[in-house]
Structure formats: structure tokens, C-alpha cells
Amino acid sequence: MKKQELFDVIKGNVIVSCQALPDEPLYVEEKSIMYLMARAAKQAGTPAIRTNSVRDVVAIKEETGLPIIGLIKANYDNSDVYITPTMKEVDQLVEVNTDIIALDCTFSKRLNDTSINTFIREIKEKYPDIVLMADISTYEEGVNAYKCGVDLVGTTMNGYTEQSIDANITNLELVSKLSKEISIPVIAEGRIHYPNQVREMLDAGAFAVVVGGAITRPLEIAKRFIDAAKGELK
Numbered sequence: 569m570k571k572q573e574l575f576d577v578i579k580g581n582v583i584v585s586c587q588a589l590p591d592e593p594l595y596v597e598e599k600s601i602m603y604l605m606a607r608a609a610k611q612a613g614t615p616a617i618r619t620n621s622v623r624d625v626v627a628i629k630e631e632t633g634l635p636i637i638g639l640i641k642a643n644y645d646n647s648d649v650y651i652t653p654t655m656k657e658v659d660q661l662v663e664v665n666t667d668i669i670a671l672d673c674t675f676s677k678r679l680n681d682t683s684i685n686t687f688i689r690e691i692k693e694k695y696p697d698i699v700l701m702a703d704i705s706t707y708e709e710g711v712n713a714y715k716c717g718v719d720l721v722g723t724t725m726n727g728y729t730e731q732s733i734d735a736n737i738t739n740l741e742l743v744s745k746l747s748k749e750i751s752i753p754v755i756a757e758g759r760i761h762y763p764n765q766v767r768e769m770l771d772a773g774a775f776a777v778v779v780g781g782a783i784t785r786p787l788e789i790a791k792r793f794i795d796a797a798k799g800e801l802k
């Protein structure tokens with residue numbers, strides 16, 4: 569799907585993130601089962617799916633035919649960045665026709681101390697038509713990614729990096745601030761657990777909202793209920 573068409577279908581909508589890492593209950597070694605989560609999300613009306621790994625991109629595309637925001641989580645020594653951290657993962661996602669490629673665009677330490685600006689430039693040189701979603705954790709990182717020419721900025725990493733913990737800004741505030749400053753879609757993503765938060769994010773300026781664990785991670789969902797029974801309501 570072309571960029572404008574993608575933007576048209578996701579605008580004002582909820583994108584469901586369907587992810588299960590090897591240490592999670594819904595990860596099955598032999599075969600991806602996340603396409604079943606994606607099937608449910610499609611029936612509910614989501615216009616796009618965010619997912620991790622080549623096998624889930626392929627399985628979910630085949631099942632739903634929906635556009636995919638794809639990423640590959642990969643850990644490297646001496647690097648704090650794990651969402652599509654190198655060209656190797658970008659190549660793999662391009663190979664399976666991922667519609668939007670999500671990558672960490674924070675200022676966290678990257679492999680061989682490379683800079684995010686250089687990495688974005690290299691990706692755009694290699695794949696001029698690529699649509700990139702920058703997963704950021706702070707306002708400054710969002711503005712920087714925008715200036716580097718990414719197509720969308722998401723608050724995915726807010727609260728997960730040292731610099732964002734220090735910045736102490738909620739996703740709602742971040743969305744509001746960024747959407748006033750940059751002229752590309754700002755996607756609200758990360759710990760959106762209740763439907764009313766979706767409305768708040770859109771009212772704050774979010775172009776679209778990604779909801780993951782609250783829909784597709786049963787362990788996380790069950791734990792919230794169990795914790796509530798113990799008086800630990802979050």
C-alpha cells in the first residue's frame with residue numbers, strides 16, 4: 569500500500585499490535601499463532617496490524633490482507649536498541665513487503681556507537697520508497713527523527729529508556745507536544761490499557777493509536793485482574 573493510502577486507512581483509528589516473544593505464553597515454536605489474534609483484531613475493525621518478526625508479518629498478511637507495521641526485535645551486545653536495530657532487520661522486513669517499518673529512533677546507545685541519523689539516511693538511500701515509523705521515547709528524539717525524514721513518529725519507547733524516565737513525561741503530554749511541533753502523523757503507543765485513553769490520545773492530537781498488550785497479551789491482562797484482587801489496582 570502506498571503511503572497516502574496507508575495514512576488514510578489508519579487516520580483516527582486503532583492499530584492492534586499482535587506480538588509474542590519466545591518467553592511469552594502465546595509464542596509457539598513450530599508455528600506462528602499470532603495470526604489468530606490478528607483475525608480477531610480485523611473482525612473488530614482494525615485497519616492495520618503492528619507485529620514483530622518475519623514469520624508473524626507473513627502469517628498476519630496472509631490471514632488478514634491488512635497493511636502491516638513490521639519490526640524485528642533483535643538484541644546485540646553493547647547496544648541498548650532492540651527494535652529493528654540494524655540494516656539486516658530492515659532488509660528482512662523489506663523482503664516480505666512490510667508496509668511500514670518501525671525502528672528505534674531514540675538516542676540510546678546503538679551497535680558500534682553508530683548514530684540514528686546515519687542509520688535513517690542509509691535506509692532511505694537503500695530503499696527510497698520505504699515508509700518508516702520512528703519509535704521514540706522523548707520529545708527531542710521525535711523532533712530529530714522528523715528532521716531526518718521519517719514518515720511517522722510513535723511514542724512507543726517512552727518510559728522504556730533512561731532518558732525518558734528522567735524526562736518524566738506521559739505519553740499523552742508527549743503526543744500533544746509532538747503533534748503541535750511536527751507535520752507528520754504522531755502515533756500514540758505504549759501502555760494504553762482502556763478505551764477512554766484512545767479517545768484522549770486522539771483528542772490530544774494523535775493521528776492514530778496503537779494498542780498491544782491490553783488486547784493481545786493474555787498474561788498481562790490476567791495479571792492486572794489478579795493484582796486488582798490483591799489491592800494493586802494499576
Ligand SMILES: CC(=O)N[C@H](C=O)[C@@H](O)[C@H](O)[C@H](O)COP(=O)(O)O
Binds near residue numbers: 725728758759760
Ligand atoms: C517497549 C516495546 O518494546 N514495545 C513493543 C513495540 O513494538 C511492544 O512490545 C508493545 O506491545 C507495543 O509497543 C504496544 O504497546 P502496549 O503493548 O503497551 O500497548
